[in-house]
Amino acid sequence: MNLLQLRNLSVRYKTREGRVLAIEDLSLNLGDKETLGIVGESGCGKSTLGGAILGILPKETKVTGKILFDGKDLVSLDRKTLRKIRGKEISMIFQDPMTSLNPVMRLKDHFIETIQTHLIDIEKEEAYNMAAKALENVGISANRLEDYPFQLSGGMRQRVMIALALVLNPKIVIADEPTTSLDVIVQAQILELLKSLQTKFNTAMILITHDLGVVAETADNIGVMYGGHLVEYSDKRSLYKAPLHPYTRSLLESIPNTNLNDKSLRYIPGTPPSLMTPPPGCRFSERCPKALKVCSQATPPEVWTEDGRMVKCWLYNSEVVQK
Numbered sequence: 015m016n017l018l019q020l021r022n023l024s025v026r027y028k029t030r031e032g033r034v035l036a037i038e039d040l041s042l043n044l045g046d047k048e049t050l051g052i053v054g055e056s057g058c059g060k061s062t063l064g065g066a067i068l069g070i071l072p073k074e075t076k077v078t079g080k081i082l083f084d085g086k087d088l089v090s091l092d093r094k095t096l097r098k099i100r101g102k103e104i105s106m107i108f109q110d111p112m113t114s115l116n117p118v119m120r121l122k123d124h125f126i127e128t129i130q131t132h133l134i135d136i137e138k139e140e141a142y143n144m145a146a147k148a149l150e151n152v153g154i155s156a157n158r159l160e161d162y163p164f165q166l167s168g169g170m171r172q173r174v175m176i177a178l179a180l181v182l183n184p185k186i187v188i189a190d191e192p193t194t195s196l197d198v199i200v201q202a203q204i205l206e207l208l209k210s211l212q213t214k215f216n217t218a219m220i221l222i223t224h225d226l227g228v229v230a231e232t233a234d235n236i237g238v239m240y241g242g243h244l245v246e247y248s249d250k251r252s253l254y255k256a257p258l259h260p261y262t263r264s265l266l267e268s269i270p271n272t273n274l275n276d277k278s279l280r281y282i283p284g285t286p287p288s289l290m291t292p293p294p295g296c297r298f299s300e301r302c303p304k305a306l307k308v309c310s311q312a313t314p315p316e317v318w319t320e321d322g323r324m325v326k327c328w329l330y331n332s333e334v335v336q337k
């Protein structure tokens with residue numbers, strides 16, 4: 015069952031220099047209990063996607079299309095109604111817990127504030143007990159609720175953020191680069207924790223990352239973004255085994271090889287396009303080793319395979335004749 019449906023979503027930021035088309039015409043589904051990985055290079059629109067779903071983008075940002083959740087279109091809801099959904103039904107884990115946690119508030123007060131914002135009639139003591147349980151769920155003793163954020167290690171702070179995001183048992187968690195600021199061992203522990211809590215509480219998750227390694231372990235399905243477009247959508251296994259889009263292929267090839275004899279570092283030549291004046295056609299065409307003439311002229315169609323994969327690329331359009 016689909017929990018969340020994005021339909022033809024576009025997001026335009028307003029800047030002094032003009033509009034930035036951060037997302038264009040993006041459609042995606044998130045199923046019950048699913049983990050959907052969203053990957054792509056810096057600036058491709060991943061965080062904007064999370065922000066659009068949560069309704070936390072700057073006020074003057076223009077969001078069009080539909081974000082369907084629980085029978086409602088979040089795009090058309092007012093900010094007050096969205097605030098009620100945010101934190102309770104859809105919550106967020108950010109990259110840097112230090113900027114999300116208030117340095118002068120004890121951990122318990124972060125929890126009590128979150129809980130009382132949504133469960134207005136709840137007593138402080140009951141909220142405290144909920145916080146204690148949430149903290150224990152992430153492997154931290156409840157007596158740390160008296161601590162301030164600076165008294166914890168980076169990994170522990172991220173665990174607290176996870177506990178805070180899950181304390182009200184939301185239906186969806188959006189995790190935006192949740193492990194980027196952590197060292198590799200702690201990263202793996204945090205990903206494992208996220209996965210086990212997700213199974214325990216039946217939560218669906220959108221995992222946003224620039225790192226294909228992060229989604230390799232955790233995601234069921236993966237959406238690949240480039241220059242504000244969703245260029246490929248696939249189940250994880252097929253994507254790693256046989257990527258369809260030339261960009262996905264290049265991304266996979268640029269994962270560092272752990273074979274010590276292979277010291278080459280592969281990267282994708284060129285830079286992503288400006289989203290202020292995006293080029294016509296496929297956004298990847300200038301860097302694409304397989305580009306056809308049509309690729310820089312017209313936006314590619316979304317081609318769906320029989321097994322439910324999608325690729326937005328002219329190479330898969332049966333009507334393309336020029337090579």
Ligand SMILES: Nc1ncnc2c1ncn2[C@@H]1O[C@H](COP(=O)(O)OP(=O)(O)OP(=O)(O)O)[C@@H](O)[C@H]1O
Nearest residue numbers: 027029034036055056057058059060061062063289
């Ligand atoms: N508040 C804003 N105002 C104007 N432009 C913005 C704003 N936030 C993001 N952008 C622009 O929108 C585009 C997408 O940015 P976004 O942060 O969503 O990408 P990202 O893939 O999450 O990148 P990163 O991994 O670096 O966070 C970029 O061109 C960025 O410069």
